[in-house]
Amino acid sequence: MSQTSSGLTETDLAAREALKARLGKGARFDAPNAPAEELLLARRGTAYFARKLMELSDEALYAPSALEGLSRAHVLVRVSYEARYQALALEALDKGKQLELPEKLPSLDLAATLPARALRHLFQHSEVHLNVCWRDLSEAQWDMGITLIDGAKTTPRALPLLRAKGIWQAALDLGNGARVADVPVNLRG
Structure with missing residues (x-):
């Protein structure tokens, strides 16, 4: 092909x-100049993660993940927060403002104790929020400077690849059958 x-x-x-x-x-x-390949990798990774998430029973969400000391709920919350923080940075750009960095970020440990239904909704809502923000970027905005929640400076153009790497890794981190062979070759390693 x-x-x-x-x-x-x-x-x-x-x-x-x-x-x-x-x-x-x-x-x-x-936008026509959006990084189509990277957006596709991120969106396919999100679909793959969602599939692995849906394979888990509610009880299994609280079982250990592939990351020592963290439950699958922790992995789910982390990947959801990452999407949310990227979306907030893009919204700030769209409004012509700088992202206001909170004094204290929400606790992963606390959020990982939410009921299973709330955890699943957190992921679904954060995924839709980020995708809408990407879709609504103008051609000019893709190359404008933004500040991320951790204070790092970048452009929106870098975010889809960052998201793709994070979401595919998170699918592996769930520890319920995701395989490295399923990850696109250009994201491995």
Whole structure:
């Protein structure tokens, strides 16, 4: 299968165009200059993580993860908070403001004790929030400077790859059957 200059396959491009045709003129899409390949990696990683999450019973969410000393709920909360913090940075950019860094970040340990249904909703909502923020970025905003929750400076263009790496690793960290062989080759290592 051949790849275009953007790194997407012809099948990916055809699927995108078919989706645009089905959804019609009222739908919103990523800006033409958005990092399509990285967004695809992040979105596919999110779908993979969601699938592994849905394979877990509510009780299994509180079982140990592949990370020593952390439950699967901890992994779920961490990946959800990461999405939320990226989305907040993008919202600040969209409003023409700097992200206000909180004095104290919410506790992973406390959030990991939430009921299973709340944990699943946290992930789902954070994923949608980040995806909407990416979709709503203008062409110019993709290359503007932003500050992340940890104070790091970057551009929105760097976030999809950062998210892709984090979400695929989190799927492995759940420790319920995700395989390194499932991770896209360019994200391994």
